[in-house]
Amino acid sequence: MEVTVKIFRYSPEKDERGHYETYTVEADPNDRILDVLELIKGHTDGSLSFRRSCAHGVCGSDAMRINGSNMLACKTLVRDVGAKITVEPMLGLKVVKDLIVDMDPFFNNYRKMLPYLINESPLPADGKERLQSPEQRARFDETTKCILCAACTTSCPSFWGSKEYYGPAALMTAHRFVYDSRDEGASQRLQILSETNGTARCHTAYNYTNACPRGIHITKAIGELKLALVTGKLD
Amino acid sequence: MGSKRNISLAKALRYKGQASYLTYILHRIGGSALFVFFTVYLLGLLGVESMHALMRNWLFQVIFLIFGLFHAINGLRITFLDLSPKLMEHFRTAINIEWVAYVLVAGFALFVVLRNAFGD
Numbered sequence: 001m002e003v004t005v006k007i008f009r010y011s012p013e014k015d016e017r018g019h020y021e022t023y024t025v026e027a028d029p030n031d032r033i034l035d036v037l038e039l040i041k042g043h044t045d046g047s048l049s050f051r052r053s054c055a056h057g058v059c060g061s062d063a064m065r066i067n068g069s070n071m072l073a074c075k076t077l078v079r080d081v082g083a084k085i086t087v088e089p090m091l092g093l094k095v096v097k098d099l100i101v102d103m104d105p106f107f108n109n110y111r112k113m114l115p116y117l118i119n120e121s122p123l124p125a126d127g128k129e130r131l132q133s134p135e136q137r138a139r140f141d142e143t144t145k146c147i148l149c150a151a152c153t154t155s156c157p158s159f160w161g162s163k164e165y166y167g168p169a170a171l172m173t174a175h176r177f178v179y180d181s182r183d184e185g186a187s188q189r190l191q192i193l194s195e196t197n198g199t200a201r202c203h204t205a206y207n208y209t210n211a212c213p214r215g216i217h218i219t220k221a222i223g224e225l226k227l228a229l230v231t232g233k234l235d
Numbered sequence: 236m237g238s239k240r241n242i243s244l245a246k247a248l249r250y251k252g253q254a255s256y257l258t259y260i261l262h263r264i265g266g267s268a269l270f271v272f273f274t275v276y277l278l279g280l281l282g283v284e285s286m287h288a289l290m291r292n293w294l295f296q297v298i299f300l301i302f303g304l305f306h307a308i309n310g311l312r313i314t315f316l317d318l319s320p321k322l323m324e325h326f327r328t329a330i331n332i333e334w335v336a337y338v339l340v341a342g343f344a345l346f347v348v349l350r351n352a353f354g355d
Contacts, residue, residue: 206326
């Protein structure tokens, strides 16, 4: 099928503002948007820039706006979006070139959540792992699936409205550790989350839940953190 | 505290969210409608006569009802789900129920306003 692809283009050396360029390519309905972009880059316009790495929905490099909504280009098929496709960079992060955005603010917010295990207690008597039951592991299983693609954070109206808001991906990272039975840093993280730019800025628009390529129920995770902050109890 | 925007309002409104994003936008419009309504109401209490006339205007009442009622009903849905995060998995169903409730309540309220405005 013939596919018309309108792509946002921006080159800091040439453009003050971005512009759109339209390409027409032959694609199979089962091709992914990433395949279409590769086709254009390989055969029509080698200057087209976008991030990609694993191309299988695991690394999260190729999150972008496809027909107005955040998606992973490697997980979205042409047949799902139709023959007229508009591809743009994610909103809210500075565009570096074409579809590539500056992820630094995103990862800075991620780091603020102390994304590592905090446990000062001595190791168990056998000196081996800190064990947890399958039920304890299941408690935070969903939020471990995050691939840090930023599709959620850059679809969040609160993040669009404030450069200071940590964003849903960072809050989800906090959830992953707060509910980990082996971790002892919950109170530190909840203190960070209780600040102005923490959970209070989440107004449950659900854009990020819809945008998450891993199907994580982000709003539910943030809701659990909000409730923990109000009640002072994790469960 | 600062709150510099990452993107313009126009760009934000062009994002293709789903039904939940529509309710998010309508909630903000409804909040603004409530602000206008209470401003008019308070000015009326302070004796500004033209505000009384505005409060009695059926078009003003209809606009307030359409947006203000949505704000109230959507607010109830948000509060309910915020208090029961486990139910957030069913947010699409909750939004559908909310629309049904809104149509019923707003329909009845509009009927009353219009009947009062234009007689039996």
